Amino acid sequence: MHELRPIERALAGYRPRRQRLRHYTRRAAVALVLRETRQGAEVLLVERAHRAGDPWSGDMAFPGGHVDAADEASASRAACRETAEEVGLRITRAEGIGRLSDQLTLDHRRRAPMVVSPFVYRLxxxxxxxxxxxxxxxxxxxxxxxxxxxxxxxxxxxxGRLSLPMPCYDCGNDRRLWGLTLRMLDELLALARK
Incomplete structure (x- = not known):
């Protein structure tokens, strides 16, 4: 069982990797929202709606989205805003307990690099x-x-024509956690096990 207090302590002393390109590329932010239950810590996951042309549609993920001008170039502010918009949970930076390493991916609309910054919050x-x-x-x-x-x-x-094996968590009902979400969860779990 994982409890929140040890996770908070691990995050307090953690130095995540930050992409040097993050200020020069398109940027997105996600919120790993944690809560304590009798079974230990839980994380909020969402299933993205299916949309034509969206490579992440239907995926299990964390609430989040692009950092835009309204966020005053603050990725953590974007994570809070997107969480409120997508799932109606108003979280603030004061509820933040840490961050994980930036993830470099592809902005499929622009065919250019994009940095995703994950922030961890306690609800x-x-x-x-x-x-x-x-x-x-x-x-x-x-x-x-x-x-x-x-x-x-x-x-x-x-x-394309390539079929690549990718690690995932099988969540049942044809839902799988994989890709960026999996990498972020694996990083969080590694911290939780310390």
């Missing part, structure tokens, strides 16, 4: 998410569940 109450049109479902997932080896699987990812 101390039982607010219920209210989903907007970008999100079709949500789930609170126990971090301890992610430690069970039988939930780790492999999926086949199609890249």
């Amino acid at each position: 101390d109450d039982r607010r219920t998410p209210t989903l907007n049109h970008e999100i079709t479902a949500y789930r609170w997932l126990a971090l301890a569940w992610l430690d069970e080896p039988e939930h780790r699987a492999t999926l086949r990812w199609q890249l």
